[in-house]
Amino acid sequence: MTLYSKIIGTGSYLPPKRVTNQELADQLAATGIETSDEWIVSRSGISARHYAEADVKSSDLAVAAARNALQMAGKSASDIDLIILATSTPDFFGGFPSTACVVQRKLGMANGSAAFDVQAVCSGFVYAVSIADSFIKSGAHKNVLVIGTEVFSRILDFKDRTTCVLFGDGAGAVVLSASNEPGILATKLHADGSYSDILCVPGSVAGGAVEGSAFLYMDGPAVFKLAVSVLEKVANETLAMAGMEASQIDWLVPHQANIRIMTSTAKKLGLPVEKMVVTVDQQGNTSAASIPMALDKAMRDGRIKPGQNVMMEGVGGGFTWGAVLARM
Structure with a gap:
């Protein structure tokens, strides 16, 4: 009997403080930055x-976000035997201890289950789901909590209007469980370190002080060009691995970075924009949290239905990119 992994619950959480463009523009104007x-x-x-x-x-x-996902899945924290958490903004310097372990403690899990962080920036959730899928299919784990969580507001330079207006905070989560029915149909991951300098936080810690910059840096045009190129390719690679065509995608849930990148990818795949889940307008770019947050929104408002095929894809610093094709 073939063993699959299947998403059985989704959850998300946005911090209450909502900042509109006008509010942000007013804040920046007070420091001499115009937008x-x-x-x-x-x-x-x-x-x-x-x-x-x-x-x-x-x-x-x-x-x-995890509690919301567990509730939908009908699982308790004690049912989880692995936590994989994707973040670029961990609780502690160097991610030490891992934020996954902190979450395990805060969820009251005392079952000794494994927990670790994944760092692939905005592709982190896709990477984490792919890892969880492999663990479940191998039989090593049965119920995996995958989380993407970010507080990007902490690493934004509010003197740089080209980056500080783009990002926000939030978290999304899914519960993947072993299943006899197909769930995760295919995954594909890539990275190219030769582009590591176009999206990064170019600082380090030495002697208790930050050397370099602790703020996010992005070469916007270079990131845009690369993202548009790789997202279509990785989606088609993932479809080929599953033996499917783009026309069989019911919903595209892309990383919510930029509406122009997102619509360009949908167009190249031959998908109408009506089949694309969009949250970037109200949430900004929440990095590793953006895909699970968008997935949860579409699950809870009834757009995504059981049995439908969902393509999730992300691209981020590293440079990393990847896709997950899932049957819900």
Whole structure:
């Protein structure tokens, strides 16, 4: 009997503080940085984003999203035998200890289950799902909690209007369980370290101090060009692995980075934009959290239905990219 992994629950969480483009423009104007709602929307499709309060960490957002996913799945935290958490904004320097272990503690899990973080920036959730799928298919684990969580507001340079307007905070989660029915149909992951400098936080910690910059840096045009190129290719690679055509995709759930990148990918795949889940307009780019948050929204509002095929794909710093094709 073939063993599969299947998504049986989704969850998400946005911190309450919502910041509109106008509010952000007013905040930046006070420091001499000019921008506007029109400028931000025209370049990204973003109208608002959410920021976590100063005392809220990535693990706090992750726990809230995880509880929602567990509730939908009909599972308790004690049923989970592996946590894989994707983040670029861990609770501690160097991700030590891992945010996954902090989440395990905050969920009250005392069953000794494994827990670790994945760092693939905006592709992190796709990477994490692919790893979880392999663990389940191997028989090593039965119920895996996969989380993407970010507090990107902590690493934004609010003197750089080209980046600070794009990102937000939030968390999304899924529960993958062993199943006799096909769930994750195919996954494909890529990376090219020769592009590591076009999207990064180019600082390091030495002697208790930051050397270099602790703020996010992005070469926008270079990222845009590469993202548009690789997302179509990896989607088609994943479809080929599953023996399927793009016409069989019911929903495209892309990383919510930029509406122009997203619509370009849909167009290249021959998919109408009506089949694409969009949250970037109200949530901004939440990096590793963006795909599971968008998936959860479409699951809970009834757009995504059982048995439908969902293509999830992401691209991020590293440079990393990948896709997951799932039957819900």
